[in-house]
Amino acid sequence: MVVDWECDEMVKLDSPFNMPLDQVKEWRFKVFKQIFEFHYKNCPLYTRYCDLYHVTPEDIKTNSDLNKIQPVPSDAFRDMDSPIISVPEADIVFKSTTSSTTSSKPVWFCMDKTSIDRTNFANRRSFTEILKLKDGFVFFLTPKDSDTGLVKGMQATLRTIGLPPENSDYLVTGGEFDVEQVIKKLTDCPIKPRHIYGPPFVFMRIVEYMEANNKQLKLDPESRLMTTGGWKRVQGEVPREMFIERVSKVFGVDGSQIRDSLGLTDIFTMLPECEHHKKHVPPWFYISARNPEKTNEEVAEGETGLLVYMSSLIQSYPAFCMTGDMGILREGVCECGRTGQTVQHMGRAQGAGARGCAIRLEEFMNKIQK
Amino acid sequence: MAKAKPVEFSGGHQAAFRIPLIINSEKRFGQGITTKTHTKDGEISFHLPEVTDSDIEKLSTTSDVHELSINEIIDFYVKVGKLWGNRNYDLRKDAVQLAVRNSGYSAEMIEHAYDQIAGIFSKQFISQTIKSEIQDEAFLDDWLKVDEIYVHAQPRGRVLHILAGNAPPISAVSMLRGSLTKNSNIIKMASGDLVTSIYLASSFLDVDADHPITKTTSVVYWPHGSLVEEKIIHNANAVCVWGGKDVIESTKAKTRPGTELLEFGPRRSMQFIGHEAFESKNVLQSVTDKAAHDIVLFDQEACHSPQLAFVEGKGNAETFCEALSKSMVEECKRLPKGFTRGDKHASISHERILAKFYGEKVYESEKTEWTIILSDKVQRTQRHPLGRMLYVFEIPDLKGAIHHIDKSVQTVAVFPEKRIVELRDEITKRGADRVTSIGRMGYFATGAPHEGVYPLSRLVRWVKSR
Numbered sequence: 001m002v003v004d005w006e007c008d009e010m011v012k013l014d015s016p017f018n019m020p021l022d023q024v025k026e027w028r029f030k031v032f033k034q035i036f037e038f039h040y041k042n043c044p045l046y047t048r049y050c051d052l053y054h055v056t057p058e059d060i061k062t063n064s065d066l067n068k069i070q071p072v073p074s075d076a077f078r079d080m081d082s083p084i085i086s087v088p089e090a091d092i093v094f095k096s097t098t099s100s101t102t103s104s105k106p107v108w109f110c111m112d113k114t115s116i117d118r119t120n121f122a123n124r125r126s127f128t129e130i131l132k133l134k135d136g137f138v139f140f141l142t143p144k145d146s147d148t149g150l151v152k153g154m155q156a157t158l159r160t161i162g163l164p165p166e167n168s169d170y171l172v173t174g175g176e177f178d179v180e181q182v183i184k185k186l187t188d189c190p191i192k193p194r195h196i197y198g199p200p201f202v203f204m205r206i207v208e209y210m211e212a213n214n215k216q217l218k219l220d221p222e223s224r225l226m227t228t229g230g231w232k233r234v235q236g237e238v239p240r241e242m243f244i245e246r247v248s249k250v251f252g253v254d255g256s257q258i259r260d261s262l263g264l265t266d267i268f269t270m271l272p273e274c275e276h277h278k279k280h281v282p283p284w285f286y287i288s289a290r291n292p293e294k295t296n297e298e299v300a301e302g303e304t305g306l307l308v309y310m311s312s313l314i315q316s317y318p319a320f321c322m323t324g325d326m327g328i329l330r331e332g333v334c335e336c337g338r339t340g341q342t343v344q345h346m347g348r349a350q351g352a353g354a355r356g357c358a359i360r361l362e363e364f365m366n367k368i369q370k
Numbered sequence: 371m372a373k374a375k376p377v378e379f380s381g382g383h384q385a386a387f388r389i390p391l392i393i394n395s396e397k398r399f400g401q402g403i404t405t406k407t408h409t410k411d412g413e414i415s416f417h418l419p420e421v422t423d424s425d426i427e428k429l430s431t432t433s434d435v436h437e438l439s440i441n442e443i444i445d446f447y448v449k450v451g452k453l454w455g456n457r458n459y460d461l462r463k464d465a466v467q468l469a470v471r472n473s474g475y476s477a478e479m480i481e482h483a484y485d486q487i488a489g490i491f492s493k494q495f496i497s498q499t500i501k502s503e504i505q506d507e508a509f510l511d512d513w514l515k516v517d518e519i520y521v522h523a524q525p526r527g528r529v530l531h532i533l534a535g536n537a538p539p540i541s542a543v544s545m546l547r548g549s550l551t552k553n554s555n556i557i558k559m560a561s562g563d564l565v566t567s568i569y570l571a572s573s574f575l576d577v578d579a580d581h582p583i584t585k586t587t588s589v590v591y592w593p594h595g596s597l598v599e600e601k602i603i604h605n606a607n608a609v610c611v612w613g614g615k616d617v618i619e620s621t622k623a624k625t626r627p628g629t630e631l632l633e634f635g636p637r638r639s640m641q642f643i644g645h646e647a648f649e650s651k652n653v654l655q656s657v658t659d660k661a662a663h664d665i666v667l668f669d670q671e672a673c674h675s676p677q678l679a680f681v682e683g684k685g686n687a688e689t690f691c692e693a694l695s696k697s698m699v700e701e702c703k704r705l706p707k708g709f710t711r712g713d714k715h716a717s718i719s720h721e722r723i724l725a726k727f728y729g730e731k732v733y734e735s736e737k738t739e740w741t742i743i744l745s746d747k748v749q750r751t752q753r754h755p756l757g758r759m760l761y762v763f764e765i766p767d768l769k770g771a772i773h774h775i776d777k778s779v780q781t782v783a784v785f786p787e788k789r790i791v792e793l794r795d796e797i798t799k800r801g802a803d804r805v806t807s808i809g810r811m812g813y814f815a816t817g818a819p820h821e822g823v824y825p826l827s828r829l830v831r832w833v834k835s836r
Contacts, residue, residue, distance in 0.1 A: 049726065049727050052726055073724040080728075292715035294737060295723060306716040306720065348713070
């Protein structure tokens with residue numbers, strides 16, 4: 001089927017992160033009305049579900065109707081007997097899995113080529129224009145073969161921004177993590193700027209070692225030290241402000257170079273922080289914070305709600321995912337000048353298991369601590 | 371009448387209370403530990419003193435109450451029970467108000483729980499409990515001839531009770547067991563119930579400030595995992611631990627070999643509804659009214675709370691759900707749901723949405739007060755959000771539900787009662803400990819073992835002499 005997608009036009013806009021708010025909302029309405037209509041028409045499971053709530057594309061008349069788009073609980077992608085897809089099964093070229101503590105069954109998200117290409121393109125824009133990550137060398141504080149969605153997602157994103165695989169190295173091998181070796185590799189790396197990506201607790205291992213041995217590094221002005229919020233459950237977490245202060249000191253970088261991101265494996269993206277540590281939601285995504293007691297209502301801006309992560313870029317499945325994450329949304333103009341939504345992750349709904357990456361990395365942490 | 375308030379309101383900008391520790395009847399306030407609860411009125415802080423080495427020393431040398439006769443012990447608790455049976459008793463009134471703010475339960479639920487405590491401390495309940503667990507209360511006072519020897523039940527010494535916060539009556543049950551076996555009691559409160567034990571121990575002072583039970587009862591608190599925990603566990607002669615998997619496992623790991631350990635929880639429970647419930651509308655309503663009470667009690671947080679129901683007969687499950695919905699509305703008026711945090715609301719909403727996506731029928735209150743899900747996926751009930759949610763499954767024959775029982779199941783309630791006989795052997799062989807009737811899941815009959823044991827007989831040392 002050939003669809004003239006509004007989102008294809010939007011992701012190519014000159015300044016998608018600096019549009020006036022009115023334009024952000026206008027685009028948001030157009031792209032989400034279109035993608036909702038597409039899934040409603042092409043995904044029978046989703047149609048049945050929306051009919052239960054008496055919601056059809058005709059009900060999406062204005063921007064404020066976007067909360068009528070019915071979210072799909074992420075667990076549904078695991079338990080259904082048949083795949084939840086909106087395109088022919090033959091078009092599926094990639095199946096991503098994430099794991100859950102509550103079941104050994106993986107959660108499957110099926111992607112067609114169009115959705116992958118479009119999402120990769122959009123992620124590239126986020127990384128190059130918000131994170132300002134364009135070139136250099138990336139050190140992963142993880143094993144190379146980590147099967148976490150976040151590590152794989154970062155690898156894929158680096159490919160899309162043009163960083164070849166040889167411009168990255170993995171500093172955990174065979175469960176071993178040698179801080180001296182990390183320091184040496186960082187010091188000796190001829191390719192600049194040098195970036196680091198990993199879970200906060202591994203950063204802290206390096207920090208504690210360097211502090212104890214009175215060592216410091218001086219990375220580059222364009223270096224990025226990246227963590228992902230989905231890992232913050234991991235033991236060893238320190239308050240964010242303290243983390244930034246200590247990491248910046250031992251690595252010789254400014255606090256604005258330390259960036260967390262929110263990993264959203266359900267919609268194949270990461271939301272990186274800007275230099276003011278705000279996680280921006282690009283206009284092709286929309287996050288809806290629902291009233292935990294009445295999920296067909298959104299909570300007021302600044303209140304904690306049950307988050308629904310929505311992508312206008314994915315046509316292969318209804319990517320309107322309710323993962324059990326709780327969070328706070330704000331919309332406006334950030335100190336960095338960018339516009340649109342920003343999100344603050346506040347934890348998980350009670351009873352909702354820790355998500356895959358946290359678990360895998362806790363396992364990984366246990367290994368390297370031995 | 372009460373002489374002094376057991377708990378101090380420390381007021382200020384935010385609501386805060388100072389909860390004392392009681393070490394062998396002596397109260398001590400302090401600010402070393404703060405726990406917080408979220409309520410509909412905002413955050414409330416509870417300040418408690420830390421347990422010091424000096425406290426531990428006193429706790430470690432507290433003697434048992436072997437010199438008391440069992441009748442003196444019973445009389446003491448009956449007096450306490452009479453005080454607590456009066457809803458206007460000063461300490462009970464204060465305890466209700468504070469427990470609502472600490473536990474989040476509604477005032478109606480706390481009153482219900484405290485009525486239960488009064489019943490637990492009744493002469494009839496206590497006497498029947500001793501009779502069924504020890505056979506003859508004279509074993510506790512004397513040496514009785516058993517065949518060729520004389521047998522006596524000696525106290526173990528100091529019993530540490532690590533309590534859970536989900537059901538206030540467990541404070542009363544656990545300390546009563548310790549006393550009936552003539553042990554001294556160290557009650558470790560849960561952060562979810564910093565009230566009931568303190569007020570019960572305070573009412574001991576009202577009954578008799580110099581009574582050996584008053585003088586050997588201590589109520590303490592420490593955060594989970596504190597070093598104090600290990601020291602006190604090491605000095606206990608028996609430990610009764612209630613609660614979740616983490617608490618039970620960590621207590622087991624810290625308990626020395628030779629120390630008697632009784633563990634209670636975590637478990638889940640079920641209802642079996644026979645086709646007989648559908649013989650008439652009146653019968654069905656009676657069954658669903660009772661089923662609703664079982665679900666609503668302690669907002670489904672207790673081990674005996676049903677999380678799923680199996681309904682026998684084609685088409686009956688839907689009829690059951692419809693009738694149960696009406697009963698839930700009424701029972702929720704009688705015992706309103708307590709304060710629910712946002713993340714718990716979210717969890718319930720998430721489960722409802724998931725059920726609807728699966729095409730399951732969801733019966734629900736407008737907000738998240740109660741939920742019934744007519745499902746065919748038993749497996750996913752392992753991820754139960756509680757909060758008055760019941761999964762209902764239709765089966766052709768109740769016997770077909772038995773294979774869903776395992777050791778995680780504590781109680782199975784069966785309707786009609788006459789079918790208990792038919793099902794109880796298989797149900798308990800699979801791992802459940804208790805088969806009872808609908809509406810009685812939260813009430814332990816006298817004579818009933820608890821989690822597969824008779825606790826009183828485990829809290830004594832059975833000694834012998836020629």
